[in-house]
Amino acid sequence: MESVYKRILLKLSGEVLAGEKGTGIDFDKVIDICTRIKEATELGAQIAIVVGGGNFWRGRSSGDMDRTRADHMGMLATTINSLALCDALEQLGVTARVQTAIEMRQVAEPYIRSKAIRHLEKGRVVIFGCGTGNPFFSTDTAAALRAAEIGANVIFKATNVDGVYDCDPNKNPDAVKFDNLSHNEILQKQLHVMDATAASLCMENNINILVFNLEDPDNIIRAVKGEPVGTLVK
Numbered sequence: 001m002e003s004v005y006k007r008i009l010l011k012l013s014g015e016v017l018a019g020e021k022g023t024g025i026d027f028d029k030v031i032d033i034c035t036r037i038k039e040a041t042e043l044g045a046q047i048a049i050v051v052g053g054g055n056f057w058r059g060r061s062s063g064d065m066d067r068t069r070a071d072h073m074g075m076l077a078t079t080i081n082s083l084a085l086c087d088a089l090e091q092l093g094v095t096a097r098v099q100t101a102i103e104m105r106q107v108a109e110p111y112i113r114s115k116a117i118r119h120l121e122k123g124r125v126v127i128f129g130c131g132t133g134n135p136f137f138s139t140d141t142a143a144a145l146r147a148a149e150i151g152a153n154v155i156f157k158a159t160n161v162d163g164v165y166d167c168d169p170n171k172n173p174d175a176v177k178f179d180n181l182s183h184n185e186i187l188q189k190q191l192h193v194m195d196a197t198a199a200s201l202c203m204e205n206n207i208n209i210l211v212f213n214l215e216d217p218d219n220i221i222r223a224v225k226g227e228p229v230g231t232l233v234k
Contacts, residue, residue, distance in 0.1 A: 003045035004226035007120060009147035010037070010047055011140065011157045014055035014081055016214050023055055025084050034088040036220040037125060041094060045224050046120040048150055049085060049127045050143040053077025071135035075102060078139060082129035083107065089125055096125040101133025101142075113149050120150065140198040148205040155207060156223055157193070158214035163231035164193050181233045193233060202233075209233040 016033070019026030037047055056077035057070075082098045089096040097119050098108040108129060109115065119126045131142040140157075147155050161169060162177070166189070169175040178191075183203030186193050193199065193211055202209055212219045212230030222229045 003040065003043040003224045005045055005153045005224065007046040007150065007152045008040070008048070008224070009143055009150070009152040009155045010049045010220070011143040011155055012049060012051045012081075012085075012214070013159060014052040014077065015160065016158060017051070017081055017084065018055035025055065025081070027084070027088070030084055030088045031091070032217050033214070033220075034085060034092055034094070036217045037089065038092050038094045039221055040224045041123065041125065043221075043224055046123070047125045048116065048120060048146065048152065049082075049125065050131075050139055050146055051078055051081045051085060051127065051129070052139040053081060056080060068135040071131075072102075075130040075133070078131060079104065079108065079129040082127045085127050094125055095123070096127060098127045098129055101128070101130035116146075117150055138195050138198065140194040141201065144194065144198040144201040144205075144207065147207050148201065152207065155202065155209045156220070157209055157211045158220065159211060160213065160215065161211075162213040164191055164211050164233070166191070178231050179228075181231060183233060186233055193231075 017025050017030055019029035040047055053074045057074050079100055086096045086098050099111040099116055100108045101111050103110045116126050128146050131137060131139045132145055143155055164178045165175040167175045183199060186199045210223055210230055210232050212223055219229050
């Protein structure tokens with residue numbers, strides 16, 4: 001079976017890359033995830049990735065630190081994760097490129113939209129680091145922005161829960177899971193799929209969001225094939 005999507009923006013949290021360690025990078029986990037990304041490309045999907053940096057740094061919990069400086073530190077954390085993903089993909093025989101929103105030419109390409117699209121068209125995986133390159137914006141917003149810029153058909157948001165609930169399922173055993181939602185419902189019900197800026201950007205650009213659990217990395221392949229998994233926001 002081939003991919004039902006031509007171009008996918010995969011949003012990974014930094015915490016996912018830490019595995020059970022909770023912090024840093026669990027390279028076995030990274031290889032596990034990248035193996036599924038490789039399989040997705042073999043099914044015909046063009047894959048771009050935005051990754052967070054929460055396994056190294058969470059600027060929102062930085063106390064009295066200047067928010068702009070804290071966010072810049074977070075951007076550097078996303079670059080570490082981007083390079084780790086790139087290395088794992090290359091070990092698996094997948095050609096990958098890291099592009100960063102803040103220039104650091106010695107370690108990555110600067111983000112250039114047309115070049116990113118060209119990489120995708122050639123079958124390369126493109127990993128976007130540094131979020132949007134601006135403080136006060138989350139990597140969720142970066143995922144929505146890059147998805148719109150490269151013409152992605154969908155955002156895969158791979159998280160530690162198996163979809164979108166009406167409340168936190170870790171705190172409330174009676175939480176109700178949604179199979180389908182609209183962008184409007186996400187905003188009106190204040191469901192924490194993405195922050196409001198990211199959700200609004202997806203709504204304005206008609207970008208679907210598929211939220212699923214990455215504890216089982218095979219969910220990436222199920223999602224690529226169009227099998228029912230997680231919650232679809234459209």
